[in-house]
Amino acid sequence: MGLTMTETILEMRDITKTFPGVKALQNVNLDVRRAEIHAIVGENGAGKSTLMKVLSGVYPHGSYDGQIVFEGAECHFRSIRDSEHKGIVIIHQELALVPLLSIAENIFLGNERATAGVVDWDETRAAAAEVLKKVGLSEDPDTLITNIGVGKQQLVEIAKALSKQVKLLILDEPTASLSEKDSEALLNLLLEFKSQGISCILISHKLNEVSKVSDRITVIRDGRTIETMNKDQISEDRIITSMVGRSLEDRYPARSPKIGEVVFEVKNWSVYHPQHRDRQVIKNIDINIKKGEVVGIAGLMGSGRTEFAMSLFGRSYGQKITGEVRLHGQPVDTSTVEKAVATGIAYATEDRKTYGLNLIDHIKHNTTIANLVGVSRWGVIDDLREMDVANDYRKKTNIRSSSVYQTTGNLSGGNQQKVVLSKWLFANPELLILDEPTRGIDVGAKYEIYTIISQLAAQGKAILVISSEMPELLGITDRLYVMNEGRIVGEMPTMEASQEKIMRTIVRAEGKAS
Amino acid sequence: MTTETMPQGSTPPASGAAKSSIWSALQANIRDYGLLLVLILIMVFFQFVTNGVLFKPLNLTNIILQNSYIIVMALGMLLVIVAGHIDLSVGSVSGFIGALAAMLMIGWNFPPELAFLANPIVAGIICLAVGTLVGFAQGYLIAYYRIPSFIVTLAGMLIFKGLSLAILAGKSVGPFPPEFQLLSAGFIPDLFGPISLPLGGAQPVNLHTTTLVIGVVAVLTMILMAARSRSRRSARGYETEPVGLFVAKNIVIGGLILFFTYMLASYKGLPNVLVVMGVLIGVFVFLTKRLTFGRRIYAMGGNLKAAALSGIKTERLTFYIFGIMGALAALAGMIYAARLNSATPKAGQGLELDVIAAVFIGGASALGGVGQVAGAVIGAFIMGVMNNGMSIMGINIDLQQMIKGVVLLAAVFFDLYNKNKA
Ligand SMILES: Nc1ncnc2c1ncn2[C@@H]1O[C@H](COP(=O)(O)OP(=O)(O)OP(=O)(O)O)[C@@H](O)[C@H]1O
Numbered sequence: 034m035g036l037t038m039t040e041t042i043l044e045m046r047d048i049t050k051t052f053p054g055v056k057a058l059q060n061v062n063l064d065v066r067r068a069e070i071h072a073i074v075g076e077n078g079a080g081k082s083t084l085m086k087v088l089s090g091v092y093p094h095g096s097y098d099g100q101i102v103f104e105g106a107e108c109h110f111r112s113i114r115d116s117e118h119k120g121i122v123i124i125h126q127e128l129a130l131v132p133l134l135s136i137a138e139n140i141f142l143g144n145e146r147a148t149a150g151v152v153d154w155d156e157t158r159a160a161a162a163e164v165l166k167k168v169g170l171s172e173d174p175d176t177l178i179t180n181i182g183v184g185k186q187q188l189v190e191i192a193k194a195l196s197k198q199v200k201l202l203i204l205d206e207p208t209a210s211l212s213e214k215d216s217e218a219l220l221n222l223l224l225e226f227k228s229q230g231i232s233c234i235l236i237s238h239k240l241n242e243v244s245k246v247s248d249r250i251t252v253i254r255d256g257r258t259i260e261t262m263n264k265d266q267i268s269e270d271r272i273i274t275s276m277v278g279r280s281l282e283d284r285y286p287a288r289s290p291k292i293g294e295v296v297f298e299v300k301n302w303s304v305y306h307p308q309h310r311d312r313q314v315i316k317n318i319d320i321n322i323k324k325g326e327v328v329g330i331a332g333l334m335g336s337g338r339t340e341f342a343m344s345l346f347g348r349s350y351g352q353k354i355t356g357e358v359r360l361h362g363q364p365v366d367t368s369t370v371e372k373a374v375a376t377g378i379a380y381a382t383e384d385r386k387t388y389g390l391n392l393i394d395h396i397k398h399n400t401t402i403a404n405l406v407g408v409s410r411w412g413v414i415d416d417l418r419e420m421d422v423a424n425d426y427r428k429k430t431n432i433r434s435s436s437v438y439q440t441t442g443n444l445s446g447g448n449q450q451k452v453v454l455s456k457w458l459f460a461n462p463e464l465l466i467l468d469e470p471t472r473g474i475d476v477g478a479k480y481e482i483y484t485i486i487s488q489l490a491a492q493g494k495a496i497l498v499i500s501s502e503m504p505e506l507l508g509i510t511d512r513l514y515v516m517n518e519g520r521i522v523g524e525m526p527t528m529e530a531s532q533e534k535i536m537r538t539i540v541r542a543e544g545k546a547s
Numbered sequence: 548m549t550t551e552t553m554p555q556g557s558t559p560p561a562s563g564a565a566k567s568s569i570w571s572a573l574q575a576n577i578r579d580y581g582l583l584l585v586l587i588l589i590m591v592f593f594q595f596v597t598n599g600v601l602f603k604p605l606n607l608t609n610i611i612l613q614n615s616y617i618i619v620m621a622l623g624m625l626l627v628i629v630a631g632h633i634d635l636s637v638g639s640v641s642g643f644i645g646a647l648a649a650m651l652m653i654g655w656n657f658p659p660e661l662a663f664l665a666n667p668i669v670a671g672i673i674c675l676a677v678g679t680l681v682g683f684a685q686g687y688l689i690a691y692y693r694i695p696s697f698i699v700t701l702a703g704m705l706i707f708k709g710l711s712l713a714i715l716a717g718k719s720v721g722p723f724p725p726e727f728q729l730l731s732a733g734f735i736p737d738l739f740g741p742i743s744l745p746l747g748g749a750q751p752v753n754l755h756t757t758t759l760v761i762g763v764v765a766v767l768t769m770i771l772m773a774a775r776s777r778s779r780r781s782a783r784g785y786e787t788e789p790v791g792l793f794v795a796k797n798i799v800i801g802g803l804i805l806f807f808t809y810m811l812a813s814y815k816g817l818p819n820v821l822v823v824m825g826v827l828i829g830v831f832v833f834l835t836k837r838l839t840f841g842r843r844i845y846a847m848g849g850n851l852k853a854a855a856l857s858g859i860k861t862e863r864l865t866f867y868i869f870g871i872m873g874a875l876a877a878l879a880g881m882i883y884a885a886r887l888n889s890a891t892p893k894a895g896q897g898l899e900l901d902v903i904a905a906v907f908i909g910g911a912s913a914l915g916g917v918g919q920v921a922g923a924v925i926g927a928f929i930m931g932v933m934n935n936g937m938s939i940m941g942i943n944i945d946l947q948q949m950i951k952g953v954v955l956l957a958a959v960f961f962d963l964y965n966k967n968k969a
């Protein structure tokens with residue numbers, strides 16, 4: 034085995050890819066060995082996803098320059114199918130499952146177990162169950178995708194890849210929306226695949242994970258390869274320096290909070306599931322946020338944090354909502370999004386593609402859409418003022434794009450997230466609810482976003498942060514609520530909090546519930 | 548017509564940026580310019596094959612009159628389609644309104660105390676109001692009960708087809724009072740009296756002076772506004788389109804307008820309906836480009852959920868859009884009836900297809916969120932000129948239909964091809 038460990042399975046040579054106005058990749062080189070986990074890291078918009086799309090045939094041969102050599106043979110992929118034939122399977126940044134089909138149907142979508150066009154369902158189910166076992170998912174193959182969480186959906190994607198006899202598995206930010214537990218399970222799975230001789234390319238902004246599992250790491254910056262590190266060279270600091278081009282002193286900006294009176298209060302808030310009338314999702318929540326305070330809600334995936342936030346924000350989630358919202362001590366009506374925005378509440382979504390952006394329109398229009406009043410008079414938009422605003426926020430949130438006229442659908446994932454943030458920053462709310470504000474965002478940009486949050490708090494805004502990254506919550510908040518199964522089960526000043534303490538609170542609550 | 552063009556990326560790649568900036572600006576706007584170019588090519592083509600009949604002043608005036616009601620409805624349909632909906636009922640609704648107008652003014656014998664209802668102006672207002680209500684009613688079902696617009700308006704199409712038949716009792720009703728006919732058959736009065744140009748021919752050409760004045764003023768206004776917006780942009784340091792392109796664009800569009808003005812002036816001048824149309828087009832360009840109302844429609848069509856979560860009242864917006872569509876269908880119905888000078892049970896049937904085709908040829912997306920007023924108007928003219936040209940050539944109606952179908956397909960194909968390439 035010793036020899037095969039260093040056998041090169043993939044070589045990408047001098048890959049150059051241009052989009053109108055942008056050189057996304059410039060002479061990028063990458064080599065991947067058999068049975069290795071090879072990480073690719075780089076800032077938002079560095080070109081990581083583009084490189085993988087070139088490799089997997091999403092951008093067909095001829096639309097880029099350079100060579101791809103896989104298992105010793107030069108490849109000219111014209112579509113994803115071509116690359117899959119060779120055993121290269123990509124799982125995109127945004128999952129590509131059909132929500133209303135079952136797990137089994139999704140696994141074999143486009144690759145159906147059929148004779149003469151007639152699907153053999155028994156065989157499909159059996160084969161699905163088999164690959165599901167390999168990824169450690171004990172779900173009925175007939176369950177619909179909508180009914181399982183993101184973590185499990187991610188595993189289904191991997192099961193789908195396995196069903197295709199994969200030799201090189203590409204995962205583009207697979208853990209971005211996974212809980213720590215699910216992420217760990219997934220990474221262990223990759224290690225398991227490695228022992229079976231499967232190679233993996235892993236793209237991630239979670240540098241701790243990357244440094245834990247990777248054998249080698251290639252850093253891309255501004256569309257160029259900077260370096261490839263071997264296992265013994267890997268350290269988070271080194272990765273960051275190489276990624277950003279300078280070293281980052283701190284991960285979180287220093288803060289000196291000036292906390293004032295209570296700005297925002299929620300009392301006895303209850304919400305029922307939008308489809309199942311008697312399933313209570315949010316149970317009698319009381320929280321408050323003070324002027325200049327950054328409050329976090331910690332909790333596991335599925336604890337109801339997003340549902341809580343969306344139900345507050347114009348009843349965008351759930352039904353039979355009861356409870357009271359007070360702003361500066363006055364009860365306010367937040368029953369529609371419009372009223373919520375008018376009273377000064379903003380909610381920046383965790384799901385930018387579905388709820389955050391108009392992907393066919395450009396940055397400028399997306400930035401101002403939640404606050405058109407701010408760039409218009411008597412309903413007439415002042416184009417120049419709008420330009421100023423869009424450029425201003427593009428600079429503030431450091432969006433990497435050719436101009437404010439770049440279509441948001443063409444932005445890299447992290448940069449899309451920054452547009453969502455810009456939009457709500459420009460709405461200038463009293464209370465800003467940020468749901469996973471740094472999902473898919475690189476370390477450097479994270480720091481910038483934390484700085485913005487800090488500045489907003491210093492201006493006297495109230496900020497509520499929902500995040501699954503506990504270090505982030507511990508790094509930027511002043512006070513924490515812990516949520517579990519739709520209930521607030523704990524509250525603590527961040528100074529006294531730690532990951533263990535939060536986990537203990539959750540475990541204790543689960544013990545009580547059962 | 549002002550076509551706002553997007554300034555190009557403010558930080559284009561360093562390599563060869565300068566030399567290709569005109570070309571890249573052209574490419575970025577290929578849809579806008581391409582469509583106009585196609586219209587011009589089609590006109591030149593038919594001018595050639597009809598031995599110069601197409602560009603006769605009389606025929607040009609006719610083309611405008613024949614297509615005015617399509618364009619009026621295409622403006623509303625653009626909003627509907629951009630919002631992510633469709634309205635199949637507009638043809639029938641316009642027919643129904645034409646019938647209603649005829650019955651109000653001619654068919655129904657009102658008792659003396661209600662005789663004012665037969666007054667063309669009162670009747671016109673009633674018709675507009677009824678059309679708007681019809682639009683609101685359909686919009687209400689679509690917006691608040693979430694019944695797909697395809698179904699609601701399909702039902703509307705059947706209902707109003709039937710209603711026109713019913714209120715006309717299956718007969719044609721006409722002719723209309725002369726005041727009402729003016730809507731389609733009238734021309735603006737010449738305030739200054741005609742001027743004659745001895746153009747070498749046996750007879751001097753008499754020109755409608757007021758028409759000329761309006762045309763020249765319109766072109767000057769357009770150029771001044773474009774120049775002002777351009778200089779304000781560059782004053783703030785924003786990239787503008789290259790000077791060459793800017794000048795060329797204005798010369799071409801201004802030249803076209805002046806050419807048509809001259810042609811119209813050498814016949815009877817500006818048709819009333821063209822004035823109505825011009826004002827409406829201006830209003831809709833402003834609405835879609837500058838008003839928050841318009842911006843919200845694009846946002847809603849682009850991503851309904853994201854728009855709702857940005858505080859846009861998507862239901863109410865949809866409701867209004869269909870109200871506007873209803874009003875425009877009513878106006879179109881009256882123009883159509885005034886042009887035929889009678890209301891017939893079959894009037895308006897199938898018009899919805901021409902209207903929808905015009906909007907799609909004009910570059911709107913069936914998925915919503917994309918489409919321009921200028922495109923829809925040019926799309927309508929492309930269809931109109933083809934209809935007119937093929938009729939002059941004496942091409943059979945069946946072949947005409949097929950050719951139009953192919954053109955629609957080609958336009959959408961070209962559009963998608965362009966998008967995929969980018
Ligand atoms: N279809 C497209 N048209 C124009 N530009 C594009 C297109 N796709 C990507 N780009 C640009 O290419 C660059 C690289 O994007 P890419 O998605 O590869 O970044 P990334 O490294 O994956 O970033 P992230 O970490 O944010 O996901 C970005 O500047 C992006 O705006």
Ligand SMILES: [Mg+2]
Binds near residue numbers: 081083205445446
């Ligand atoms: Mg990416």
